[in-house]
Amino acid sequence: MNQEPAVADAATTESATLRYFNASDAFDDQVQALKRDGAMVVNDLIDARTVDRVLQELQPHFDAIGRQFEDDFNGYATRRLASVLAYSMHAAALIEQPLVLKIMDALLLPHCINYRIGSSTGIQILPGEKAQVLHQDDDIYPVRIPGIDWQVSVMFALNDFTVENGATRVALGSHDSGYTKGCDGETLQAVMSRGSALFYLGAAWHGGGANRSDASRTGVITTYSLGWLRQEVNQYLTVPRERAAQFSRTVQNLLGYRGHGRYLGRFAEDPDGFWLNKH
Numbered sequence: 001m002n003q004e005p006a007v008a009d010a011a012t013t014e015s016a017t018l019r020y021f022n023a024s025d026a027f028d029d030q031v032q033a034l035k036r037d038g039a040m041v042v043n044d045l046i047d048a049r050t051v052d053r054v055l056q057e058l059q060p061h062f063d064a065i066g067r068q069f070e071d072d073f074n075g076y077a078t079r080r081l082a083s084v085l086a087y088s089m090h091a092a093a094l095i096e097q098p099l100v101l102k103i104m105d106a107l108l109l110p111h112c113i114n115y116r117i118g119s120s121t122g123i124q125i126l127p128g129e130k131a132q133v134l135h136q137d138d139d140i141y142p143v144r145i146p147g148i149d150w151q152v153s154v155m156f157a158l159n160d161f162t163v164e165n166g167a168t169r170v171a172l173g174s175h176d177s178g179y180t181k182g183c184d185g186e187t188l189q190a191v192m193s194r195g196s197a198l199f200y201l202g203a204a205w206h207g208g209g210a211n212r213s214d215a216s217r218t219g220v221i222t223t224y225s226l227g228w229l230r231q232e233v234n235q236y237l238t239v240p241r242e243r244a245a246q247f248s249r250t251v252q253n254l255l256g257y258r259g260h261g262r263y264l265g266r267f268a269e270d271p272d273g274f275w276l277n278k279h
Contacts, residue, residue, distance in 0.1 A: 016172035018188045023099050031106050034152075038175035038204035039190070042099065046156060046195040050093050055158045055218060057088035062124045062218075077129035078208065081122035083238035084220055085255070088122075089246065094156050095120060095222055096250045103199065104152060104224045111148050111226055113261045117254045118151050118225035118232040125166040125208055125217040132207035134171065134183040137223060140232055144203070146177055151202035151225035158218040161192045165217040166209035168198055175203035227260040 019033040019040045033040040062079045069080045084091045094100075095117065108115040138150045161167035171185035179185070185205050190198040200206055202223065211217055223232065235244075235255040244255055252258075259265035 016186070016188065018170070018172060018190060020192075027102065027106075031103060034103070034107070034199050034201065037172045039170045039172060039198065039200035039206070041190055041192050041196060041198050043196045044193060045097060045099060045197045046094060048195060050090055051156075051158055051195050053090040054084075054088050054094065054220065057090060058084065058122050058158075058218075058220075061087045062122065073133065073135075075125070075129050075132055075208065077126040077211070078132075079122075079124040079126070082119070082233055083235060084120045084122045084222075085235075085247070085251070086239045086243065091120070091220060092247050092251045094154075094220055095254060096248060097197075100154055100197070101250075107149055107152050107201075108224060108226055112228055114227040114253065114258065115224050116227055116231055116256045117235060118223035118229070120220065120222040120233075122220050123208065123218070125211045127211050127214050127216070129166060129208070129211040131166075131169065131210040134169070134185065134187065134205045134207045136174075136203055136205055138202035141229065144177075148226075149201050149203070150229060151223045153200050153202060153221055153223045155190070155198040155200075155219050155221045157192050157194050157196050157198075158220065159194050159216075161190060161196075161198075161217060161219070162213070163189050163191060163209070164211075165213040165215060166211035167191050167217070168219075169207050169209050170198070170200055171205040174205040175201045179205075181205075224254075228264055231256060 021030050021042050023042055023045055058081060061081050065079050065081060070076045074080060081087055104115055137153055141150055155168055167189040169187035169189050171187045174185050189209055239255060244252055
């Protein structure tokens, strides 16, 4: 386990422990922790140079967005950028990170032919922000099927996430159908170093933390959803087609530029099932 001061081996309350792994730790242990607890952290998953580039690309847009998305849910001192691939080419390294996709394969492919990005959002919590209300990402869908995860989310830290600057809060075990505490559940904060990633299930109750520091807390959160579900954010409109054509085929597939099997998302003019060809 990583022993750096900014990252603990585990965050613990009286009833639960948030597990921390290195990328080299046993893959099955990581998946089982995520399934059992609803969340886990992988330390130092993205190198510092890539993190710097993503932050440099996003920061001018954070500054420009200002107070556009302020409300009781999003907060009044939090900046949000929908579809980070529209603003950052280097963010593709986060979205197609090999371990991330391996974990998505394990959790999502048992229930679909392929999966897609539901949303990918830059979030910058400014000093003075209050803790966000706890919520479930899966609430965007009107029904649930026990035993099936609609989506899995990954929050990459672009700077160190600390208790003071608003590290994401998560209620472990809250993805379970028998969980009854809802937004009043006991939470742990995912304290982690820049480049690390918090994984959590779409049914897990979570929310941004209060920023009591004098600096912002910045991350990129991407949800991966079953390929037969409607995407939370329309990636075809928020990421210009010309820009989408510059990404790898893996990222293009994740944006949704392919069908789901033979019958969903068909496009007769592109019979191989792939809709976006590079020119």
